[in-house]
Amino acid sequence: MTPFKNLLYGTTLEGGANNSGSIFSIDQDGTDYQVLMSFAKCSGDESHSCFVIVNDLLFGITAHGGDNNQGVIFSFNPATSTPTPTATPACTPANYQALYAFCVHHQRVRSRMDDSHWIPMGLPYMG
8 A cells, every 4th residue: 555645545456346446545544445446447457556656646557457458557646536436437537547558568577487477567476
């Protein structure tokens, strides 16, 4: 999780409205857990990152989803509220922006631990 303006921000791999993960906040004392945005295949799926904060925006990555289904680099503005989900939600709410969609040859790097495995860039090898 990432501390920012007296809250902790994080992501989940699964869950949320689309079972593709979510962005959440929680008070530093463990109260007031709030799902701020649910990921969808079109916006990014399975976020694995802690956030980097630049100019009050949270930046992160996903392992899947986006235009090429290979993950995205995204920004999220926690100061702007996310619209309440509807039956036909927008793929990307106004406070979320997919900045870059990975494609196969850009996203994956060989693990130095085992050349038979491929892992998403920036993630530890778990396997």
